[in-house]
Amino acid sequence: MSTQDIQQLIDFISQSGLDEVNIETTDLKISVKRYGSGAPVVAAPAAAPVAVAPALVQQAVAAPAAPVAAPVAPKADTSNYITIKSPMIGTFYRSASPESPMFVEVGDAVSEGKVVCIIEAMKLFNEIESEVSGRIVKILVENATPVEYDQPLFLVEPI
Known part of the structure; x- marks a missing residue:
């Protein structure tokens, strides 16, 4: 594996x-x-x-013992969503600075070329732009956490 x-x-x-x-x-x-x-x-x-x-x-x-998992309800069909993935390894940021508003929130419309996040790699802050037009359905990564190459960041419902 x-x-x-x-x-x-x-x-x-x-x-x-x-x-x-x-x-x-x-x-x-x-x-x-x-x-x-x-x-x-x-x-x-x-x-x-x-x-x-x-x-x-x-x-x-x-860490304490994990509680017994309850049955999981069936998830909504996500096959029609497009995933925005990380193009590099680095630290994921949802805004340009802690005081700045987030680039996108769940429910926001995005178009091609709109900045959706920043990934810091080796003290360089790289703006990540959306390659699709649609609506942000889910943000898959917490702010200020490390991400890997090709890791899913956002789910977008195409317009």
Whole structure:
């Protein structure tokens, strides 16, 4: 399982509302648990021990047990939405400064070329423009959090 596969799994879990997922094969064992806003991830081959970063171990030990997940209601069909993805690795910002208004909010109309966020990479602030026209349906990333290349940022309903 590649790092990108693991990232996609984490993204799926964060969007689905599940609090815990365990996957085990003959070669790999993955346990993903969500506690509050953080999500410690531990992935290790089943046959060989792997050192885990002390911060992850402390976070996993200090976190309370996850409550039993209630049945999840079926989600609305999102197949007609277009995803605006991150073109780079960096830190996601919804506004130009803490005092400035957000570039977009849920329900706002966007057109091609409208700035929807900023991603800071190596002290350079890159304005990310929408490549589609539509209405912002969901913002998938919290302000001032790290993002990966090709990570979904916004869901847009095309006009």
